[in-house]
Amino acid sequence: MPKRLGKQTVIIESNVSIISSAAIVGVKEGEGPLSNYFDTIIEDAEWGEESWEKTESKMQREAVMTALKKGNVTESNLHYLLAGDLLNQSIGSTFGLREMGVPFFGLFGACSTMAESLSLAAMLTDGGFSDYSAAVTSSHFCTAERQFRMPLEYGGQRTPTSQWTVTGAGAAIVSKNGSGPYIRHVTTGKIVDMGIKDPNNMGSAMAPAAVDTMTAHFQDTGRTPDFYDLIVTGDLGAVGRAITIEMMEKNGYILDKYDDCGCMIFDLEQQDVSAGGSGCGCSAATLCGYILKSMTDKVFNNVLFIATGALMSPTTTLQGETIPAIAHAVAISNE
Amino acid sequence: MPKRLGKQTVIIESNVSIISSAAIVGVKEGEGPLSNYFDTIIEDAEWGEESWEKTESKMQREAVMTALKKGNVTESNLHYLLAGDLLNQSIGSTFGLREMGVPFFGLFGACSTMAESLSLAAMLTDGGFSDYSAAVTSSHFCTAERQFRMPLEYGGQRTPTSQWTVTGAGAAIVSKNGSGPYIRHVTTGKIVDMGIKDPNNMGSAMAPAAVDTMTAHFQDTGRTPDFYDLIVTGDLGAVGRAITIEMMEKNGYILDKYDDCGCMIFDLEQQDVSAGGSGCGCSAATLCGYILKSMTDKVFNNVLFIATGALMSPTTTLQGETIPAIAHAVAISNE
Numbered sequence: 001m002p003k004r005l006g007k008q009t010v011i012i013e014s015n016v017s018i019i020s021s022a023a024i025v026g027v028k029e030g031e032g033p034l035s036n037y038f039d040t041i042i043e044d045a046e047w048g049e050e051s052w053e054k055t056e057s058k059m060q061r062e063a064v065m066t067a068l069k070k071g072n073v074t075e076s077n078l079h080y081l082l083a084g085d086l087l088n089q090s091i092g093s094t095f096g097l098r099e100m101g102v103p104f105f106g107l108f109g110a111c112s113t114m115a116e117s118l119s120l121a122a123m124l125t126d127g128g129f130s131d132y133s134a135a136v137t138s139s140h141f142c143t144a145e146r147q148f149r150m151p152l153e154y155g156g157q158r159t160p161t162s163q164w165t166v167t168g169a170g171a172a173i174v175s176k177n178g179s180g181p182y183i184r185h186v187t188t189g190k191i192v193d194m195g196i197k198d199p200n201n202m203g204s205a206m207a208p209a210a211v212d213t214m215t216a217h218f219q220d221t222g223r224t225p226d227f228y229d230l231i232v233t234g235d236l237g238a239v240g241r242a243i244t245i246e247m248m249e250k251n252g253y254i255l256d257k258y259d260d261c262g263c264m265i266f267d268l269e270q271q272d273v274s275a276g277g278s279g280c281g282c283s284a285a286t287l288c289g290y291i292l293k294s295m296t297d298k299v300f301n302n303v304l305f306i307a308t309g310a311l312m313s314p315t316t317t318l319q320g321e322t323i324p325a326i327a328h329a330v331a332i333s334n335e
Numbered sequence: 336m337p338k339r340l341g342k343q344t345v346i347i348e349s350n351v352s353i354i355s356s357a358a359i360v361g362v363k364e365g366e367g368p369l370s371n372y373f374d375t376i377i378e379d380a381e382w383g384e385e386s387w388e389k390t391e392s393k394m395q396r397e398a399v400m401t402a403l404k405k406g407n408v409t410e411s412n413l414h415y416l417l418a419g420d421l422l423n424q425s426i427g428s429t430f431g432l433r434e435m436g437v438p439f440f441g442l443f444g445a446c447s448t449m450a451e452s453l454s455l456a457a458m459l460t461d462g463g464f465s466d467y468s469a470a471v472t473s474s475h476f477c478t479a480e481r482q483f484r485m486p487l488e489y490g491g492q493r494t495p496t497s498q499w500t501v502t503g504a505g506a507a508i509v510s511k512n513g514s515g516p517y518i519r520h521v522t523t524g525k526i527v528d529m530g531i532k533d534p535n536n537m538g539s540a541m542a543p544a545a546v547d548t549m550t551a552h553f554q555d556t557g558r559t560p561d562f563y564d565l566i567v568t569g570d571l572g573a574v575g576r577a578i579t580i581e582m583m584e585k586n587g588y589i590l591d592k593y594d595d596c597g598c599m600i601f602d603l604e605q606q607d608v609s610a611g612g613s614g615c616g617c618s619a620a621t622l623c624g625y626i627l628k629s630m631t632d633k634v635f636n637n638v639l640f641i642a643t644g645a646l647m648s649p650t651t652t653l654q655g656e657t658i659p660a661i662a663h664a665v666a667i668s669n670e
Contacts, residue, residue: 003463004414008438010464051654079339080523088423089648090443094526098646098659103343103523105451106443106646106661108425116440120455127462128338129345147650188415188438191429311433311441313424315482319386324433326441 017178026167170284203240352513361502505619538575
């Protein structure tokens with residue numbers, strides 16, 4: 001049977017399972033609506049480390065170790081680590097995972113990394129190259145803020161369209177054996193750039209990429225949104241979520257069981273996060289905490305997970321560039 | 336037949352071919368010993384662009400377009416782009432390739448990216464997920480220098496162990512059909528950190544990673560160095576090259592047909608590059624220019640290509656961290 005389905009989608013024929021997952025989040029995320037679904041809520045922004053970058057690295061490492069433990073797998077069973085993050089030169093991943101002694105593929109998909117890492121893990125497993133692999137990513141409010149925006153001490157005002165970088169890490173263990181949830185399809189995104197220039201409006205920059213990949217997924221598979229009992233984007237927030245619903249409707253798809261991790265992980269009314277959560281950790285912690293747990297509990301049986309990433313850097317913003325974006329989709333099913 | 340061979344190596348069973356490649360380099364590289372093997376030598380550091388970052392992006396795009404043309408493949412045939420670079424948030428790749436409309440996997444392996452992208456391209460192809468894909472990376476002396484070290488105008492002195500970032504891009508088109516050269520084995524590196532802290536001595540930081548992966552390759556495959564008529568590391572330079580030879584000898588392997596792209600792309604006596612070339616573009620341009628052309632001409636028939644990456648950032652260096660490194664190996668053969 002051919003594995004390719006249309007221009008952007010592939011079928012994962014064998015029963016590639018997510019056998020376990022773990023989510024570690026910060027204080028603010030621990031006070032949000034998904035609080036009960038996280039494995040660890042760290043006690044402060046430092047978690048015993050001397051820099052926030054080291055804290056973020058520790059979160060990735062602990063997320064992988066917790067997921068391994070929950071899946072009864074040891075580090076020595078892992079064939080690949082697939083990991084990345086938002087920090088320059090992906091130091092959250094490389095420093096966090098350097099002691100594990102596992103073959104390592106570093107990824108950069110900005111906030112789409114959770115879906116990118118699951119996509120590659122699924123294909124490497126189905127291709128016969130991997131028995132066990134770990135897909136992992138993270139973000140930290142304090143490391144992201146000082147790298148992409150201003151020193152925290154500056155105390156700059158935030159615009160209503162801005163989003164709050166999630167302090168969180170998620171790890172999933174992907175296996176060639178297991179009883180699900182199964183990764184059934186992978187739809188890989190193209191870079192989409194609609195000309196948005198405002199780095200305080202990521203939702204608008206990323207929504208067209210989510211729409212592009214979601215539309216490709218439906219066209220490639222012949223499915224309609226009602227096949228899924230949850231369609232979930234990564235970190236578009238309230239602004240990008242509304243744009244996505246509107247653009248998908250123009251493309252002929254009504255999204256009625258749709259939400260966005262950036263709107264789910266925080267209480268947007270109460271938690272002062274402007275348009276919602278963002279960062280690699282937003283979709284990673286929501287998937288590896290809430291969504292996969294809910295699939296195990298049969299609350300959801302078919303989920304389309306579309307993590308979204310904005311691919312700019314402070315340098316490109318200063319050079320007057322627009323913001324390219326990307327979205328990768330993974331279809332996860334209990335059957 | 337099982338595809339896994341030992342802890343770190345996989346066999347690529349089908350005839351996954353590198354059907355074409357292209358290398359674009361800067362002025363200094365064009366004056367070096369490999370001058371005749373490059374597709375394009377740009378006329379100055381800007382190549383008509385208004386920033387060096389935009390120049391680097393243009394080099395990646397043109398490398399892919401040239402390789403596609405040489406392979407008689409169009410953009411619409413490509414199933415995947417696998418790309419990354421040294422710049423923060425991989426903007427060389429994302430901005431360079433954003434208009435191509437091809438599903439995109441962003442990678443971060445620092446200077447190991449050429450081997451990382453070829454590794455994943457080979458596995459996705461052998462796994463039945465890709466007919467044609469492009470593996471691409473780049474570096475630019477001026478973008479790397481101002482991001483990792485000092486503004487160029489500062490004119491800082493260089494230490495003898497420092498290396499000169501290559502201005503160069505390389506792209507390879509990987510196909511499920513073709514008449515070679517074939518990717519036969521992929522040995523994926525673990526992160527290795529031997530405690531080196533000096534960012535002006537990358538060769539010493541990366542050599543242990545090259546040794547680790549090379550040793551794993553020989554152990555996993557049962558081969559000895561004499562199987563290959565060229566074993567080539569990515570950008571260890573003269574210092575790292577000497578360390579590699581010595582460490583491999585201690586591991587029981589005599590490397591007599593071994594060289595390093597950082598020592599090959601420049602004339603170390605004449606070109607004032609201290610210990611040699613470095614950067615993603617160093618191994619990429621040497622492979623996609625000189626080595627693959629020499630394989631087509633049967634000068635080499637069996638090559639072990641091991642690209643090496645230093646995974647630090649200026650932030651980790653300022654925070655007193657050591658330099659983790661990684662090396663990925665790809666065995667390429669005419670048979």
